[in-house]
Amino acid sequence: MQLNLATLVMLDIYILTLVGVLMLHAWSRGRDTTLGYLSGGLLVGALGTLIGSLREMNIDWLPIVFGNVLILLSAALAWTSLRVFAGRRPSLMAILAGPALWALLCIVPAFYASLPARIAVGSLLMAIYAGLGAWELWRRRRVLEVDVRPALLLASIHMSFYVLRAFFDSNLPFASNGQSTPFFTLVVLETLLYVIGLAFVTLAMVKERAELRYKSAALRDPLTGIGNRRAFVDAAELQLAECARRHLPAVLLLCDLDHFKRLNDNFGHAAGDQALAEFGRILAGRSRQQDLCARIGGEEFVCLLTEADAQAGLALAERIRREFAELPFVAEGQLSVSIGVALAQGAGHELTRLLSQADQALYAAKAAGRNRVELYRAEPRLG
Structure with a gap:
């Protein structure tokens, strides 16, 4: 043609x-x-x-x-x-x-x-x-x-x-x-x-x-570069469901920076932002690629470790606490971190219960003087 x-x-x-x-x-x-x-x-x-x-x-x-x-x-x-x-x-x-x-x-x-x-x-x-x-x-x-x-x-x-x-x-x-x-x-x-x-x-x-x-x-914290609360909840629920299906252990670390308000009051919000960014870097750098890390509140961070037991969770929490304590502006006594650790098995692999138990462990760490790691232990039932 x-x-x-x-x-x-x-x-x-x-x-x-x-x-x-x-x-x-x-x-x-x-x-x-x-x-x-x-x-x-x-x-x-x-x-x-x-x-x-x-x-x-x-x-x-x-x-x-x-x-x-x-x-x-x-x-x-x-x-x-x-x-x-x-x-x-x-x-x-x-x-x-x-x-x-x-x-x-x-x-x-x-x-x-x-x-x-x-x-x-x-x-x-x-x-x-x-x-x-x-x-x-x-x-x-x-x-x-x-x-x-x-x-x-x-x-x-x-x-x-x-x-x-x-x-x-x-x-x-x-x-x-x-x-x-x-x-x-x-x-x-x-x-x-x-x-x-x-x-x-x-x-x-x-x-x-x-x-x-x-x-x-929309799913990332702009200051630290790690996930935000929404991203963590969506991904954590899926990972916990998979762990429950395959009968795998999991550990949750709930971290809170001690005396953070005092740092902001004494040195300004720029110093506070620097502290948050540094802690986010440490948390992401110390955790494994498959672990979920996020900033879920002002100075509150969380990390979910799958296929990890209590010993692995406590060891990671201690490494994070120690490395954060060695930062120059932290070493001057202005800031520290308390970490509560909870096991997914004890919470039935339910995210809400797991966060609640980790929060109780975090409260125990704060009550014991801060700058420490505590594992959640269920109170014995009477009778």
Whole structure:
């Protein structure tokens, strides 16, 4: 099927421009640089396509040299958008490498006069940029917060298409009768599908990551960087239920900074914030990766240890107490920490009862002089 040249070009330019403007609008709202680079790539690609269509006007150097430079720059910016999304800095040298190489090769008369050579080199450069985009996502797939497989698939298909074109297409993009050649028809259609798909999946990834980060921020204490009460309760109930199902032990540490109000009154809230941040750092640093740590009140912290017995819980509590006591502003006698320890088995693996028992142990530590660790012991029943 032959498609009219003007229809193909106008459709291509329209889609590139429209999607580019939409990405620009999305970037202006959220200021995510991923969308900024993608928008730039799409708009530059629209201009390059327009210039590339200026054939049969005795100015072939303009579409051959400048038009393809812009199209390669568009591909480089699309790769950069994926690179930035993956958490890496943009590389200006790499962005300009492909367009600069094309411009330099066009100075060579043998290359400029050879249509197959131009198609092969241009297609391979396009494939390289698409492959680099796929590589950026693949190498960071384990640390990125969203599913990158749709974007990986799109970039891989785009790369494969241009590799095939490099070896199997040697015709003029535009025939003299105003019709598109068969392979160029596929180029336009593949470009349209790729642009729409890439814009959709990139916007979806950016949105999903933003939502996850907002959710994470809502579950994290901004001062200490560890979880807040809501995050702890949700996760702790699940872990305790799993421990109950598998008959595994668990230990809860409830920590409260002694004389915290006096520290704030004597040295200001900045000193208090420093003390809280330091204790949060110690608590997170001393606990295991699978343990749950959180700040659940003003100067009150909690840590749930799964698959741990009373001895392990008391040992960890003592290490935390001792390390906190060795901090310079604490060692001056301004601050200390009391810790109550309770066993999940004794509380029936119920979070509410476990917190209550740990609170009673904490009260016992305070009553015994503070700066100490106490294990909850149930009072013997009479009769």
